[in-house]
Amino acid sequence: MSMYETTxxxxxxxxxxxxxITIQRNxxxxxxxxxxxxxxxxxxxxxxxxxxxxxxxxxxxxxxQYPVVPGHELAGIVAAxxxxxxxxxxxxxxxxxxxxxxCMTCDSCQKGDEHFCxxxxxxxxxxxxxxxxxxxxxxxxxxxxxxxxxxxxxxxIKIPDAYPLEKAGPVFxxxxxxxxxxxxxxxxxxxxKVGIIGIGGLxxxxxxxxxxxxxxxxxxxxSPDKATAARDAxxxxxxxxxxxxxxxxxxxxxxxxxxxxxxxxxxxxxxxxLKKNGTLVQLGLVLTDHHVQQIPLLFxxxxxxxxxxxxxxETQDCMDFCGTHNIMADTKVIKAEELDDLFAVLANxxxxxxxHVLDIAASM
Amino acid sequence: MSMYETTxxxxxxxxxxxxxITIQRNxxxxxxxxxxxxxxxxxxxxxxxxxxxxxxxxxxxxxxQYPVVPGHELAGIVAAxxxxxxxxxxxxxxxxxxxxxxCMTCDSCQKGDEHFCxxxxxxxxxxxxxxxxxxxxxxxxxxxxxxxxxxxxxxxIKIPDAYPLEKAGPVFxxxxxxxxxxxxxxxxxxxxKVGIIGIGGLxxxxxxxxxxxxxxxxxxxxSPDKATAARDAxxxxxxxxxxxxxxxxxxxxxxxxxxxxxxxxxxxxxxxxLKKNGTLVQLGLVLTDHHVQQIPLLFxxxxxxxxxxxxxxETQDCMDFCGTHNIMADTKVIKAEELDDLFAVLANxxxxxxxHVLDIAASM
Numbered sequence: 001m002s003m004y005e006t007t008x009x010x011x012x013x014x015x016x017x018x019x020x021i022t023i024q025r026n027x028x029x030x031x032x033x034x035x036x037x038x039x040x041x042x043x044x045x046x047x048x049x050x051x052x053x054x055x056x057x058x059x060x061x062x063x064x065q066y067p068v069v070p071g072h073e074l075a076g077i078v079a080a081x082x083x084x085x086x087x088x089x090x091x092x093x094x095x096x097x098x099x100x101x102x103c104m105t106c107d108s109c110q111k112g113d114e115h116f117c118x119x120x121x122x123x124x125x126x127x128x129x130x131x132x133x134x135x136x137x138x139x140x141x142x143x144x145x146x147x148x149x150x151x152x153x154x155x156x157i158k159i160p161d162a163y164p165l166e167k168a169g170p171v172f173x174x175x176x177x178x179x180x181x182x183x184x185x186x187x188x189x190x191x192x193k194v195g196i197i198g199i200g201g202l203x204x205x206x207x208x209x210x211x212x213x214x215x216x217x218x219x220x221x222x223s224p225d226k227a228t229a230a231r232d233a234x235x236x237x238x239x240x241x242x243x244x245x246x247x248x249x250x251x252x253x254x255x256x257x258x259x260x261x262x263x264x265x266x267x268x269x270x271x272x273x274l275k276k277n278g279t280l281v282q283l284g285l286v287l288t289d290h291h292v293q294q295i296p297l298l299f300x301x302x303x304x305x306x307x308x309x310x311x312x313x314e315t316q317d318c319m320d321f322c323g324t325h326n327i328m329a330d331t332k333v334i335k336a337e338e339l340d341d342l343f344a345v346l347a348n349x350x351x352x353x354x355x356h357v358l359d360i361a362a363s364m
Numbered sequence: 365m366s367m368y369e370t371t372x373x374x375x376x377x378x379x380x381x382x383x384x385i386t387i388q389r390n391x392x393x394x395x396x397x398x399x400x401x402x403x404x405x406x407x408x409x410x411x412x413x414x415x416x417x418x419x420x421x422x423x424x425x426x427x428x429q430y431p432v433v434p435g436h437e438l439a440g441i442v443a444a445x446x447x448x449x450x451x452x453x454x455x456x457x458x459x460x461x462x463x464x465x466x467c468m469t470c471d472s473c474q475k476g477d478e479h480f481c482x483x484x485x486x487x488x489x490x491x492x493x494x495x496x497x498x499x500x501x502x503x504x505x506x507x508x509x510x511x512x513x514x515x516x517x518x519x520x521i522k523i524p525d526a527y528p529l530e531k532a533g534p535v536f537x538x539x540x541x542x543x544x545x546x547x548x549x550x551x552x553x554x555x556x557k558v559g560i561i562g563i564g565g566l567x568x569x570x571x572x573x574x575x576x577x578x579x580x581x582x583x584x585x586x587s588p589d590k591a592t593a594a595r596d597a598x599x600x601x602x603x604x605x606x607x608x609x610x611x612x613x614x615x616x617x618x619x620x621x622x623x624x625x626x627x628x629x630x631x632x633x634x635x636x637x638l639k640k641n642g643t644l645v646q647l648g649l650v651l652t653d654h655h656v657q658q659i660p661l662l663f664x665x666x667x668x669x670x671x672x673x674x675x676x677x678e679t680q681d682c683m684d685f686c687g688t689h690n691i692m693a694d695t696k697v698i699k700a701e702e703l704d705d706l707f708a709v710l711a712n713x714x715x716x717x718x719x720h721v722l723d724i725a726a727s728m
Binding site: 108113116118184267276277279282283284285286287288289290291292293294295296297298299300301302303304305306307308 | 472477480482548631640641643646647648649650651652653654655656657658659660661662663664665666667668669670671672
């Protein structure tokens, strides 16, 4: 496949600083779209990956490959399209999330569940290229901290014209991570009581989406000082999970809880909040075990489950829903020269609702 | 309420033998049905309760009350009906399971989910009487090892004329315990791959019901010597859960697993068998914690849940389904004089598919 050169921001080792490098992307084939990045959201997963402390684990690369170009919250403008492309034209606002390729042939892919590709979807950065709908000279993927990218149109999301490009990236990560389980467990029909544990970047989207879908929304946090942010995002009630009385006040009251906590915890702490037949959805890449008692599962028929991002169609639906309901992340735009300082801060602390977004044009 | 006397078999302490005693039952009110017991199935829960080693835990009685009359698999013939009774007439075959009363007013009861009564359903024996649709002089319930019982018609099951009475009792315990989750998780529509862990009394019903519903059925057991019993009950495949190769052969293949194991175990052992979106239903009164990893929940969106018997309507549906499809437990009929020996055996070992049934008439 013919290649072209573009600019990217990369780390060459876990301990080095970010630097501007030149990488190669494949020129668009008949089904591909080349787009110029304007913004790329910065996710906490980026910090883990560049530091090689928690690998996303989708591929067996044996740890982070360097140079690593992170970024899976891409937003830009279409620059060129292959002759078979039907969904996009030059000038369209376009984005991409964590999935940049999948096998396209397994049952899951055929059903539009690319996030459950039975041959493993390809993560947008630091993942081995195996399905061949994009290529790099290194054999692994480069993410969205870059000036240009080319992807098969099947993995791209159309961003509504009126939606600010700088706000779109977080929709493809935090947004879809919350939207997919809300739809999967039918909160999109409204009328449920929905709990959101953790009032950070994900939790903020969860509150806004669940509220806009017509549900009564409970924000659940260890921090009483998150109450204002939670109310601002649409929470009807605020539960302090470290306060026994506060927890007791919501006993047996919630239909669906989405738990965004990314740190070690015990999920059993939250089960008393569920109604009979209620569901707890775990969302964080937590590596420690949960100790789960069997009897409460029987007497309340509660479900413990998990969810990971969402399909491409769900991501498009999420983007459209956010456009219709004017749902946006609280964002702060930064330049590439600020990446090292920001990553140092995020590595130590990740409890803000603010999602940072890299301004590509301003960083060139 | 006026009372009448009847015979029952009871233990007066955890260490005494069974003896024949006289108890009082309330005479049928306008909505009640009095029936003469012919048979009562013997469940392993009976052994736990009379020995006061695991209390069923539905009530806060502080352990087993003595004398205890066990039995929650009742089958008999209607002897008298109150004037408002519409579902039963004298001479009908009738049965009852673990639920003998509930509040009738909460949301769950109003929806026909008596097993989730928000004010706690009343267990058929050794449970405090609190809802008042039946009474005893002691204030707690006496079960089915008895010559006569009187219950509100709402808690009774009609047994099809052609169904052998001695086979009906196990339907109201093992049968419904398997039937309810099969319906809840849509295996009653057929076309799924259903796994049944544990080939005992419950497992046997699970295999037969799941097969008759039109599913491909996997029997999963620690004991290779259960293969024949499993095949006889309808299993299409037999998985030895202690054999890594056997487990590997069924990797990612099952939609719904019902786990009947009543002893300490780790549910995580069975999760690799589930397909994406698959569900594991825990059914045993297991008191030890499970250690559950979070990541597999995310990547396969699998559900861990539980189930406890079923509603009265589901129990009727289960009885009717068993009648239509000629599904019956393997049973062995015993007399009251054999109870002590049988309970001693069951206390030590409970791995047979045979359900024992007390012959009431032959024991008088």
